[in-house]
Amino acid sequence: MQVPRSRRRRWHALLALPFVALLWLPLYARATPALWGVPFFYWYQFAWVLGSALITALVYARTRAPRP
Protein backbone atom coordinates (compact mmCIF):
# COMPACT_ATOMS: atom_id res chain seq x y z
CA MET A 1 0.00 0.00 0.00
CA GLN A 2 1.20 3.41 -0.96
CA VAL A 3 0.86 6.33 1.48
CA PRO A 4 -2.06 8.36 0.05
CA ARG A 5 -0.96 11.44 -1.83
CA SER A 6 -2.96 13.93 0.23
CA ARG A 7 -1.38 12.63 3.43
CA ARG A 8 2.07 12.74 1.87
CA ARG A 9 1.46 16.39 0.95
CA ARG A 10 0.59 17.24 4.52
CA TRP A 11 3.87 15.71 5.74
CA HIS A 12 5.80 17.49 2.99
CA ALA A 13 4.47 20.83 4.27
CA LEU A 14 6.63 20.31 7.37
CA LEU A 15 9.67 20.85 5.18
CA ALA A 16 8.75 24.55 4.94
CA LEU A 17 9.68 24.99 8.62
CA PRO A 18 13.47 25.31 8.17
CA PHE A 19 12.89 27.89 5.42
CA VAL A 20 10.80 30.10 7.68
CA ALA A 21 13.14 29.63 10.63
CA LEU A 22 16.29 30.48 8.70
CA LEU A 23 15.21 33.02 6.06
CA TRP A 24 13.35 35.27 8.53
CA LEU A 25 16.45 36.94 9.95
CA PRO A 26 14.77 39.05 12.70
CA LEU A 27 14.19 35.71 14.46
CA TYR A 28 17.83 35.11 15.17
CA ALA A 29 20.17 37.92 14.08
CA ARG A 30 21.17 38.83 17.61
CA ALA A 31 23.88 38.08 20.14
CA THR A 32 21.82 36.84 23.10
CA PRO A 33 21.09 34.43 24.63
CA ALA A 34 24.64 33.20 24.11
CA LEU A 35 25.48 29.56 24.70
CA TRP A 36 28.93 28.87 26.22
CA GLY A 37 30.04 32.22 24.83
CA VAL A 38 28.73 31.46 21.31
CA PRO A 39 26.36 34.24 20.14
CA PHE A 40 22.73 33.24 19.43
CA PHE A 41 23.14 33.97 15.71
CA TYR A 42 25.60 31.06 15.42
CA TRP A 43 24.30 28.38 17.73
CA TYR A 44 20.76 28.86 16.37
CA GLN A 45 22.03 28.06 12.87
CA PHE A 46 23.97 25.04 14.10
CA ALA A 47 20.88 23.84 15.98
CA TRP A 48 18.89 24.06 12.75
CA VAL A 49 21.36 21.80 10.93
CA LEU A 50 20.18 19.07 13.28
CA GLY A 51 16.57 20.30 13.39
CA SER A 52 16.21 20.31 9.63
CA ALA A 53 17.73 16.82 9.35
CA LEU A 54 15.34 15.50 12.03
CA ILE A 55 12.32 17.02 10.29
CA THR A 56 13.41 15.50 6.98
CA ALA A 57 13.90 12.15 8.72
CA LEU A 58 10.40 12.33 10.18
CA VAL A 59 8.88 13.19 6.80
CA TYR A 60 10.85 10.33 5.24
CA ALA A 61 9.63 7.83 7.83
CA ARG A 62 6.02 8.94 7.44
CA THR A 63 5.87 9.01 3.65
CA ARG A 64 7.83 6.00 2.50
CA ALA A 65 6.05 3.03 1.11
CA PRO A 66 6.37 0.02 3.42
CA ARG A 67 8.75 -2.62 2.12
CA PRO A 68 7.04 -5.51 0.39
Place this chain on the structure above:
Amino acid sequence: MNAAALIVFAVCLVLVAALGIASGRWGRGDLATVEEWGLAGRRFGTLLSWFLIGGDFYTAYTLIAVPALVFGVGASGFFALVYTILVYPVVFLVMPRLWRVAKRRNYVTLADFTQGRYGNHWLTLAIAVSGILATVPYIALQLVGIQVAIGALGFTSTAGPLAAAFALLAVWDYSSGLRAPASVALVKDTMVYTFVLVAVIYIPARLGGYAHIFAAAGRALAARPTPGFLILPPGQYLSFATLALGSALAAFLYPHMAASVLSAKSDGVIRRNAVLLPSYTLLLGLIALLGYMAIAAGVQVSNNNNAVPALLLRMLPGWFAGFCFAAIAIGGLVPAAIMAISASSLFTRSIYRRYLRPGLAPAAETAISKRVSLLLKLGALAFVLYGKPAFVINLQLLGSIWILQSFPAIVFGLYRRRWHPLALLAGWIAGMIAGTAMAWSQGIAVLYPLHLFGHTYSAYAAIDALALNLAVALALAPFCRRLARAAGNDETDPLDYEDPLPELAPAKA
Protein backbone atom coordinates in the same frame (compact mmCIF):
# COMPACT_ATOMS: atom_id res chain seq x y z
CA MET B 1 59.23 24.77 3.15
CA ASN B 2 58.01 22.36 5.77
CA ALA B 3 59.48 18.90 4.98
CA ALA B 4 57.07 16.88 7.17
CA ALA B 5 54.06 18.66 5.65
CA LEU B 6 55.36 18.10 2.13
CA ILE B 7 56.02 14.38 2.61
CA VAL B 8 52.59 13.68 4.13
CA PHE B 9 50.98 15.70 1.36
CA ALA B 10 52.82 13.80 -1.40
CA VAL B 11 52.12 10.34 0.08
CA CYS B 12 48.37 11.07 0.41
CA LEU B 13 48.15 12.22 -3.20
CA VAL B 14 50.05 9.29 -4.67
CA LEU B 15 47.81 6.81 -2.84
CA VAL B 16 44.69 8.56 -4.00
CA ALA B 17 45.91 8.72 -7.61
CA ALA B 18 46.41 4.94 -7.67
CA LEU B 19 43.01 4.34 -6.07
CA GLY B 20 41.25 6.42 -8.73
CA ILE B 21 42.90 4.54 -11.59
CA ALA B 22 42.20 1.13 -10.06
CA SER B 23 38.52 1.95 -9.50
CA GLY B 24 37.69 1.45 -13.19
CA ARG B 25 37.51 -2.29 -12.48
CA TRP B 26 35.05 -1.80 -9.67
CA GLY B 27 31.64 -3.34 -10.36
CA ARG B 28 30.82 -4.90 -13.69
CA GLY B 29 30.01 -2.49 -16.46
CA ASP B 30 30.87 -1.59 -20.03
CA LEU B 31 32.72 1.70 -19.69
CA ALA B 32 32.13 2.40 -23.38
CA THR B 33 28.53 3.47 -22.67
CA VAL B 34 27.79 6.94 -21.37
CA GLU B 35 25.55 5.59 -18.63
CA GLU B 36 28.44 3.51 -17.23
CA TRP B 37 31.12 6.13 -17.80
CA GLY B 38 29.16 9.19 -16.68
CA LEU B 39 26.76 7.74 -14.08
CA ALA B 40 28.65 4.56 -13.05
CA GLY B 41 25.64 2.54 -14.21
CA ARG B 42 23.30 4.11 -11.61
CA ARG B 43 24.40 1.61 -9.01
CA PHE B 44 25.43 3.57 -5.92
CA GLY B 45 23.73 2.66 -2.64
CA THR B 46 23.03 4.95 0.31
CA LEU B 47 26.53 4.97 1.79
CA LEU B 48 28.44 5.46 -1.47
CA SER B 49 26.03 8.15 -2.63
CA TRP B 50 26.52 9.88 0.70
CA PHE B 51 30.29 9.97 0.11
CA LEU B 52 29.95 10.90 -3.55
CA ILE B 53 27.39 13.70 -3.16
CA GLY B 54 29.17 15.01 -0.08
CA GLY B 55 32.51 14.84 -1.89
CA ASP B 56 31.05 16.63 -4.87
CA PHE B 57 29.13 19.37 -3.06
CA TYR B 58 31.68 20.46 -0.44
CA THR B 59 34.54 21.32 -2.78
CA ALA B 60 38.12 22.53 -2.24
CA TYR B 61 36.94 25.98 -3.09
CA THR B 62 34.28 25.70 -0.37
CA LEU B 63 36.93 24.64 2.14
CA ILE B 64 38.98 27.73 1.26
CA ALA B 65 36.43 30.37 0.28
CA VAL B 66 33.80 30.02 3.03
CA PRO B 67 36.22 30.62 5.94
CA ALA B 68 37.96 33.27 3.80
CA LEU B 69 34.63 35.09 3.45
CA VAL B 70 33.95 34.84 7.19
CA PHE B 71 37.50 36.05 7.83
CA GLY B 72 36.88 38.99 5.50
CA VAL B 73 33.33 40.12 6.32
CA GLY B 74 32.09 38.22 9.37
CA ALA B 75 28.43 37.22 9.85
CA SER B 76 27.26 37.58 6.24
CA GLY B 77 29.62 34.77 5.24
CA PHE B 78 27.38 32.41 7.20
CA PHE B 79 24.75 32.52 4.46
CA ALA B 80 26.68 29.45 3.22
CA LEU B 81 25.62 27.51 6.32
CA VAL B 82 21.95 28.45 5.89
CA TYR B 83 22.19 27.58 2.19
CA THR B 84 23.59 24.12 2.88
CA ILE B 85 20.84 23.47 5.45
CA LEU B 86 18.02 24.50 3.11
CA VAL B 87 19.33 22.59 0.12
CA TYR B 88 18.31 19.21 1.56
CA PRO B 89 14.57 19.74 1.94
CA VAL B 90 14.68 20.82 -1.73
CA VAL B 91 16.62 17.69 -2.67
CA PHE B 92 14.19 15.52 -0.69
CA LEU B 93 11.19 16.87 -2.58
CA VAL B 94 12.53 17.35 -6.09
CA MET B 95 15.37 14.98 -6.87
CA PRO B 96 13.65 11.58 -6.34
CA ARG B 97 11.12 12.64 -8.97
CA LEU B 98 13.91 13.55 -11.37
CA TRP B 99 15.69 10.29 -10.62
CA ARG B 100 12.58 8.22 -11.40
CA VAL B 101 11.91 9.79 -14.78
CA ALA B 102 15.63 9.73 -15.66
CA LYS B 103 15.91 6.06 -14.80
CA ARG B 104 12.75 5.15 -16.69
CA ARG B 105 13.73 7.11 -19.83
CA ASN B 106 17.52 6.66 -19.67
CA TYR B 107 18.28 10.35 -19.19
CA VAL B 108 21.90 11.04 -18.26
CA THR B 109 21.76 14.86 -18.00
CA LEU B 110 19.21 17.53 -17.10
CA ALA B 111 19.11 18.62 -20.73
CA ASP B 112 18.11 15.05 -21.69
CA PHE B 113 15.14 15.51 -19.37
CA THR B 114 14.03 18.86 -20.81
CA GLN B 115 14.35 17.43 -24.34
CA GLY B 116 12.15 14.48 -23.43
CA ARG B 117 9.67 16.57 -21.49
CA TYR B 118 9.23 19.49 -23.88
CA GLY B 119 10.49 18.12 -27.20
CA ASN B 120 11.96 21.53 -28.02
CA HIS B 121 15.62 21.48 -28.99
CA TRP B 122 16.12 25.23 -28.49
CA LEU B 123 15.10 24.99 -24.86
CA THR B 124 17.37 21.97 -24.48
CA LEU B 125 20.24 23.93 -26.04
CA ALA B 126 19.64 26.73 -23.53
CA ILE B 127 19.78 24.32 -20.58
CA ALA B 128 22.89 22.60 -21.91
CA VAL B 129 24.73 25.85 -22.65
CA SER B 130 24.02 27.39 -19.24
CA GLY B 131 25.10 24.14 -17.57
CA ILE B 132 28.42 24.09 -19.42
CA LEU B 133 29.03 27.84 -18.96
CA ALA B 134 28.46 27.57 -15.22
CA THR B 135 30.63 24.49 -14.83
CA VAL B 136 33.89 25.40 -16.58
CA PRO B 137 34.81 28.30 -14.28
CA TYR B 138 33.81 26.04 -11.38
CA ILE B 139 36.44 23.50 -12.51
CA ALA B 140 38.95 26.35 -12.68
CA LEU B 141 38.03 27.35 -9.13
CA GLN B 142 38.85 23.85 -7.92
CA LEU B 143 42.30 24.28 -9.43
CA VAL B 144 42.52 27.64 -7.60
CA GLY B 145 41.69 25.82 -4.36
CA ILE B 146 44.38 23.23 -5.09
CA GLN B 147 46.77 26.08 -5.90
CA VAL B 148 46.15 27.66 -2.48
CA ALA B 149 46.87 24.34 -0.76
CA ILE B 150 50.06 23.84 -2.78
CA GLY B 151 51.14 27.44 -2.23
CA ALA B 152 50.77 26.97 1.53
CA LEU B 153 53.27 24.13 1.34
CA GLY B 154 55.86 26.66 0.24
CA PHE B 155 55.98 26.26 -3.54
CA THR B 156 56.68 29.60 -5.16
CA SER B 157 55.63 28.41 -8.62
CA THR B 158 52.45 26.35 -8.67
CA ALA B 159 52.35 25.64 -12.41
CA GLY B 160 54.11 22.27 -12.15
CA PRO B 161 51.94 20.78 -9.37
CA LEU B 162 48.82 22.12 -11.08
CA ALA B 163 49.80 20.47 -14.35
CA ALA B 164 50.29 17.23 -12.38
CA ALA B 165 46.81 17.58 -10.87
CA PHE B 166 45.43 18.12 -14.34
CA ALA B 167 47.20 15.04 -15.73
CA LEU B 168 45.83 12.98 -12.85
CA LEU B 169 42.27 14.12 -13.57
CA ALA B 170 42.72 13.27 -17.24
CA VAL B 171 43.92 9.74 -16.49
CA TRP B 172 41.06 9.17 -14.03
CA ASP B 173 38.43 10.25 -16.52
CA TYR B 174 39.84 8.07 -19.28
CA SER B 175 40.34 4.97 -17.18
CA SER B 176 37.37 4.99 -14.81
CA GLY B 177 34.77 7.68 -15.49
CA LEU B 178 32.58 8.52 -12.49
CA ARG B 179 33.90 5.52 -10.55
CA ALA B 180 37.23 7.32 -9.93
CA PRO B 181 35.86 10.37 -8.09
CA ALA B 182 33.36 8.11 -6.26
CA SER B 183 36.05 5.88 -4.79
CA VAL B 184 38.37 8.80 -4.07
CA ALA B 185 35.47 10.62 -2.40
CA LEU B 186 35.53 7.91 0.28
CA VAL B 187 39.11 8.83 1.16
CA LYS B 188 38.62 12.55 0.68
CA ASP B 189 35.62 12.81 2.97
CA THR B 190 37.30 10.74 5.69
CA MET B 191 40.33 13.04 5.48
CA VAL B 192 38.24 16.23 5.56
CA TYR B 193 36.24 15.00 8.57
CA THR B 194 39.49 14.20 10.40
CA PHE B 195 41.05 17.53 9.47
CA VAL B 196 38.07 19.61 10.57
CA LEU B 197 37.21 17.74 13.76
CA VAL B 198 40.81 17.90 14.94
CA ALA B 199 41.17 21.56 13.93
CA VAL B 200 38.00 22.77 15.67
CA ILE B 201 38.98 21.09 18.93
CA TYR B 202 42.73 21.60 18.93
CA ILE B 203 42.93 25.21 17.68
CA PRO B 204 40.32 26.72 20.08
CA ALA B 205 42.05 24.91 22.95
CA ARG B 206 45.22 26.78 22.02
CA LEU B 207 43.39 30.08 21.45
CA GLY B 208 41.53 30.05 24.77
CA GLY B 209 38.10 28.65 23.84
CA TYR B 210 35.17 29.64 21.64
CA ALA B 211 33.91 32.44 23.87
CA HIS B 212 37.27 34.11 23.56
CA ILE B 213 37.42 33.52 19.78
CA PHE B 214 34.01 35.15 19.19
CA ALA B 215 34.82 38.09 21.46
CA ALA B 216 38.23 38.69 19.84
CA ALA B 217 36.81 38.30 16.31
CA GLY B 218 33.97 40.72 17.10
CA ARG B 219 36.43 43.36 18.33
CA ALA B 220 38.78 42.91 15.37
CA LEU B 221 35.96 43.02 12.79
CA ALA B 222 34.54 46.24 14.28
CA ALA B 223 37.98 47.90 14.26
CA ARG B 224 38.59 47.30 10.54
CA PRO B 225 38.65 50.22 8.05
CA THR B 226 35.56 48.63 6.43
CA PRO B 227 33.93 47.18 9.54
CA GLY B 228 32.70 43.61 9.52
CA PHE B 229 29.94 42.37 11.80
CA LEU B 230 29.72 39.50 14.25
CA ILE B 231 25.91 39.76 14.29
CA LEU B 232 24.19 40.37 10.97
CA PRO B 233 22.92 44.00 10.82
CA PRO B 234 19.33 44.60 9.51
CA GLY B 235 20.67 46.19 6.32
CA GLN B 236 22.07 42.80 5.28
CA TYR B 237 19.00 40.66 6.08
CA LEU B 238 17.66 40.62 2.55
CA SER B 239 20.97 39.92 0.84
CA PHE B 240 21.73 37.15 3.36
CA ALA B 241 18.34 35.48 2.88
CA THR B 242 18.27 35.76 -0.93
CA LEU B 243 21.84 34.48 -1.25
CA ALA B 244 20.98 31.48 0.92
CA LEU B 245 17.69 30.74 -0.86
CA GLY B 246 19.03 31.31 -4.38
CA SER B 247 22.05 29.10 -3.77
CA ALA B 248 19.89 26.35 -2.22
CA LEU B 249 17.53 26.33 -5.21
CA ALA B 250 20.39 26.36 -7.72
CA ALA B 251 22.75 23.83 -6.14
CA PHE B 252 21.36 20.68 -7.70
CA LEU B 253 20.80 22.28 -11.10
CA TYR B 254 24.57 22.21 -11.63
CA PRO B 255 25.43 19.34 -14.01
CA HIS B 256 27.89 17.76 -11.60
CA MET B 257 25.40 17.71 -8.74
CA ALA B 258 22.71 16.28 -11.01
CA ALA B 259 25.15 13.57 -12.12
CA SER B 260 26.04 12.55 -8.58
CA VAL B 261 22.33 12.33 -7.69
CA LEU B 262 21.37 10.41 -10.85
CA SER B 263 24.11 7.83 -10.16
CA ALA B 264 22.10 6.60 -7.14
CA LYS B 265 20.65 3.10 -7.23
CA SER B 266 17.12 4.14 -6.29
CA ASP B 267 14.98 7.13 -5.39
CA GLY B 268 15.00 5.90 -1.78
CA VAL B 269 18.80 6.34 -1.74
CA ILE B 270 18.29 10.03 -2.55
CA ARG B 271 15.61 10.51 0.10
CA ARG B 272 17.73 8.83 2.75
CA ASN B 273 20.69 10.99 1.76
CA ALA B 274 18.64 14.16 2.13
CA VAL B 275 18.43 13.08 5.79
CA LEU B 276 22.07 12.02 6.14
CA LEU B 277 23.93 14.67 4.13
CA PRO B 278 23.41 17.49 6.67
CA SER B 279 26.26 15.88 8.61
CA TYR B 280 28.48 17.57 6.01
CA THR B 281 26.67 20.83 6.64
CA LEU B 282 27.67 20.63 10.27
CA LEU B 283 31.23 20.23 9.02
CA LEU B 284 30.86 23.27 6.76
CA GLY B 285 29.67 25.37 9.68
CA LEU B 286 32.72 24.33 11.67
CA ILE B 287 34.96 25.13 8.69
CA ALA B 288 33.38 28.60 8.51
CA LEU B 289 34.33 29.11 12.17
CA LEU B 290 37.99 28.61 11.15
CA GLY B 291 37.67 32.13 9.66
CA TYR B 292 37.00 33.56 13.13
CA MET B 293 39.82 31.47 14.60
CA ALA B 294 42.17 33.02 12.03
CA ILE B 295 41.05 36.50 13.11
CA ALA B 296 41.42 35.66 16.79
CA ALA B 297 44.88 34.20 16.14
CA GLY B 298 45.89 37.48 14.53
CA VAL B 299 46.65 35.96 11.10
CA GLN B 300 47.70 38.63 8.58
CA VAL B 301 47.42 37.76 4.87
CA SER B 302 47.44 39.71 1.63
CA ASN B 303 44.70 37.50 0.17
CA ASN B 304 41.85 36.27 2.39
CA ASN B 305 42.02 32.84 0.70
CA ASN B 306 45.32 32.23 2.47
CA ALA B 307 43.88 32.91 5.93
CA VAL B 308 42.98 29.31 6.80
CA PRO B 309 46.14 27.69 5.39
CA ALA B 310 48.18 30.26 7.37
CA LEU B 311 46.16 29.44 10.50
CA LEU B 312 46.73 25.70 10.06
CA LEU B 313 50.46 26.15 9.53
CA ARG B 314 50.77 28.28 12.60
CA MET B 315 48.61 26.22 14.96
CA LEU B 316 49.10 22.58 13.94
CA PRO B 317 52.14 20.29 13.82
CA GLY B 318 53.77 20.29 10.35
CA TRP B 319 52.80 16.74 9.40
CA PHE B 320 49.16 17.33 10.28
CA ALA B 321 49.08 20.60 8.33
CA GLY B 322 50.36 18.58 5.34
CA PHE B 323 47.49 16.13 5.87
CA CYS B 324 45.01 19.04 5.92
CA PHE B 325 46.38 20.51 2.70
CA ALA B 326 46.21 17.09 1.05
CA ALA B 327 42.55 16.87 2.14
CA ILE B 328 41.89 20.25 0.54
CA ALA B 329 43.70 19.36 -2.69
CA ILE B 330 41.90 16.01 -3.01
CA GLY B 331 38.76 17.91 -2.13
CA GLY B 332 39.32 19.80 -5.37
CA LEU B 333 40.12 16.78 -7.53
CA VAL B 334 36.87 14.90 -6.76
CA PRO B 335 34.40 17.60 -7.83
CA ALA B 336 36.63 18.73 -10.72
CA ALA B 337 36.52 15.21 -12.17
CA ILE B 338 32.72 15.00 -11.83
CA MET B 339 32.27 18.49 -13.27
CA ALA B 340 34.33 17.68 -16.35
CA ILE B 341 32.47 14.39 -16.90
CA SER B 342 29.00 15.90 -16.53
CA ALA B 343 29.68 19.01 -18.62
CA SER B 344 31.13 16.92 -21.43
CA SER B 345 28.11 14.57 -21.33
CA LEU B 346 25.93 17.65 -21.71
CA PHE B 347 27.91 18.83 -24.70
CA THR B 348 28.06 15.47 -26.43
CA ARG B 349 24.44 14.47 -25.94
CA SER B 350 22.65 17.78 -26.33
CA ILE B 351 24.88 19.75 -28.71
CA TYR B 352 27.23 17.46 -30.64
CA ARG B 353 24.80 14.61 -31.25
CA ARG B 354 21.95 16.98 -32.01
CA TYR B 355 23.57 19.58 -34.27
CA LEU B 356 26.88 18.24 -35.49
CA ARG B 357 26.62 14.48 -35.82
CA PRO B 358 23.10 13.07 -35.60
CA GLY B 359 22.86 9.31 -35.16
CA LEU B 360 26.04 8.96 -33.16
CA ALA B 361 26.59 5.43 -31.83
CA PRO B 362 26.72 5.07 -28.01
CA ALA B 363 30.36 3.95 -27.99
CA ALA B 364 31.38 6.90 -30.18
CA GLU B 365 29.40 9.17 -27.86
CA THR B 366 31.51 8.08 -24.90
CA ALA B 367 34.72 8.50 -26.87
CA ILE B 368 33.73 12.05 -27.81
CA SER B 369 32.67 12.80 -24.23
CA LYS B 370 36.08 11.75 -22.95
CA ARG B 371 37.82 14.01 -25.45
CA VAL B 372 35.55 16.96 -24.61
CA SER B 373 36.13 16.36 -20.92
CA LEU B 374 39.87 16.63 -21.57
CA LEU B 375 39.39 19.90 -23.47
CA LEU B 376 37.25 21.38 -20.69
CA LYS B 377 39.92 20.58 -18.13
CA LEU B 378 42.63 22.06 -20.38
CA GLY B 379 40.52 25.20 -20.66
CA ALA B 380 40.18 25.37 -16.88
CA LEU B 381 43.93 24.90 -16.44
CA ALA B 382 44.63 27.70 -18.94
CA PHE B 383 42.18 29.95 -17.06
CA VAL B 384 44.07 29.42 -13.82
CA LEU B 385 47.60 29.64 -15.22
CA TYR B 386 47.12 32.55 -17.61
CA GLY B 387 43.96 34.33 -16.50
CA LYS B 388 43.59 36.45 -13.40
CA PRO B 389 42.04 34.63 -10.41
CA ALA B 390 39.53 37.48 -10.09
CA PHE B 391 38.32 36.70 -13.60
CA VAL B 392 37.69 33.05 -12.72
CA ILE B 393 35.82 34.03 -9.56
CA ASN B 394 33.71 36.55 -11.47
CA LEU B 395 32.80 33.95 -14.07
CA GLN B 396 31.78 31.53 -11.36
CA LEU B 397 29.62 34.21 -9.71
CA LEU B 398 27.94 34.87 -13.06
CA GLY B 399 27.57 31.10 -13.47
CA SER B 400 25.62 30.90 -10.21
CA ILE B 401 23.18 33.49 -11.58
CA TRP B 402 22.90 31.69 -14.93
CA ILE B 403 22.33 28.22 -13.54
CA LEU B 404 19.32 29.32 -11.47
CA GLN B 405 17.59 30.43 -14.67
CA SER B 406 17.05 26.77 -15.61
CA PHE B 407 14.95 26.25 -12.45
CA PRO B 408 11.49 26.82 -14.04
CA ALA B 409 12.09 24.49 -16.99
CA ILE B 410 13.51 21.68 -14.86
CA VAL B 411 11.80 21.83 -11.47
CA PHE B 412 8.34 23.00 -12.55
CA GLY B 413 8.66 20.67 -15.50
CA LEU B 414 8.93 17.75 -13.09
CA TYR B 415 5.46 18.47 -11.72
CA ARG B 416 3.29 19.58 -14.59
CA ARG B 417 3.59 20.35 -18.21
CA ARG B 418 1.42 23.41 -18.36
CA TRP B 419 4.47 25.51 -19.16
CA HIS B 420 5.00 26.15 -22.85
CA PRO B 421 8.61 25.47 -23.93
CA LEU B 422 8.84 28.69 -25.96
CA ALA B 423 7.57 30.74 -23.01
CA LEU B 424 10.12 29.01 -20.77
CA LEU B 425 12.84 29.79 -23.30
CA ALA B 426 11.81 33.46 -23.43
CA GLY B 427 11.84 33.59 -19.62
CA TRP B 428 15.27 31.96 -19.58
CA ILE B 429 16.65 34.52 -22.06
CA ALA B 430 15.17 37.41 -20.06
CA GLY B 431 16.61 36.04 -16.82
CA MET B 432 20.04 35.46 -18.33
CA ILE B 433 20.26 38.97 -19.82
CA ALA B 434 18.86 40.71 -16.75
CA GLY B 435 21.00 38.69 -14.32
CA THR B 436 24.18 39.30 -16.29
CA ALA B 437 23.42 43.02 -16.70
CA MET B 438 22.68 43.43 -12.98
CA ALA B 439 25.93 41.73 -11.99
CA TRP B 440 27.85 43.64 -14.64
CA SER B 441 26.55 47.04 -13.56
CA GLN B 442 27.96 46.38 -10.07
CA GLY B 443 31.40 45.47 -11.43
CA ILE B 444 30.46 41.75 -11.38
CA ALA B 445 28.97 41.39 -7.95
CA VAL B 446 26.10 39.09 -7.09
CA LEU B 447 24.27 41.64 -4.95
CA TYR B 448 22.20 44.20 -6.82
CA PRO B 449 20.54 47.25 -5.24
CA LEU B 450 17.02 47.20 -6.69
CA HIS B 451 15.14 50.51 -6.40
CA LEU B 452 11.44 49.87 -5.87
CA PHE B 453 8.74 52.21 -4.54
CA GLY B 454 11.26 54.59 -3.03
CA HIS B 455 13.20 51.88 -1.23
CA THR B 456 16.44 50.19 -2.12
CA TYR B 457 16.54 46.44 -1.80
CA SER B 458 19.97 44.90 -2.05
CA ALA B 459 19.42 41.27 -2.96
CA TYR B 460 21.02 38.35 -4.80
CA ALA B 461 20.75 39.16 -8.52
CA ALA B 462 19.97 35.50 -9.34
CA ILE B 463 16.69 35.79 -7.39
CA ASP B 464 15.71 39.06 -9.10
CA ALA B 465 16.50 37.49 -12.47
CA LEU B 466 14.52 34.35 -11.58
CA ALA B 467 11.49 36.50 -10.68
CA LEU B 468 11.69 38.19 -14.08
CA ASN B 469 12.22 34.81 -15.75
CA LEU B 470 9.03 33.44 -14.17
CA ALA B 471 7.03 36.57 -14.94
CA VAL B 472 8.01 36.45 -18.62
CA ALA B 473 7.32 32.72 -18.89
CA LEU B 474 3.88 33.12 -17.31
CA ALA B 475 2.96 36.19 -19.35
CA LEU B 476 3.98 34.70 -22.69
CA ALA B 477 2.49 31.25 -22.19
CA PRO B 478 -0.97 32.10 -23.65
CA PHE B 479 0.59 33.81 -26.70
CA CYS B 480 2.94 30.92 -27.30
CA ARG B 481 0.07 28.48 -27.14
CA ARG B 482 -1.85 30.47 -29.76
CA LEU B 483 1.10 31.12 -32.06
CA ALA B 484 2.57 27.65 -32.10
CA ARG B 485 -0.13 25.12 -31.50
CA ALA B 486 2.30 22.22 -31.44
CA ALA B 487 3.91 22.71 -28.05
CA GLY B 488 6.45 19.99 -28.70
CA ASN B 489 6.14 16.33 -27.93
CA ASP B 490 6.20 15.09 -24.34
CA GLU B 491 7.61 11.58 -24.45
CA THR B 492 7.30 11.06 -20.69
CA ASP B 493 4.32 9.47 -19.01
CA PRO B 494 2.78 10.82 -15.76
CA LEU B 495 3.55 7.44 -14.19
CA ASP B 496 7.28 7.92 -14.88
CA TYR B 497 7.44 10.44 -12.06
CA GLU B 498 5.60 8.49 -9.38
CA ASP B 499 6.86 5.88 -6.99
CA PRO B 500 7.12 2.96 -7.07
CA LEU B 501 8.49 2.53 -10.59
CA PRO B 502 5.96 0.80 -12.80
CA GLU B 503 8.30 -2.09 -13.54
CA LEU B 504 8.91 -2.61 -9.82
CA ALA B 505 5.21 -2.71 -8.98
CA PRO B 506 4.03 -6.20 -8.08
CA ALA B 507 2.66 -7.92 -11.16
CA LYS B 508 -1.06 -8.57 -11.11
CA ALA B 509 -1.96 -12.23 -11.03
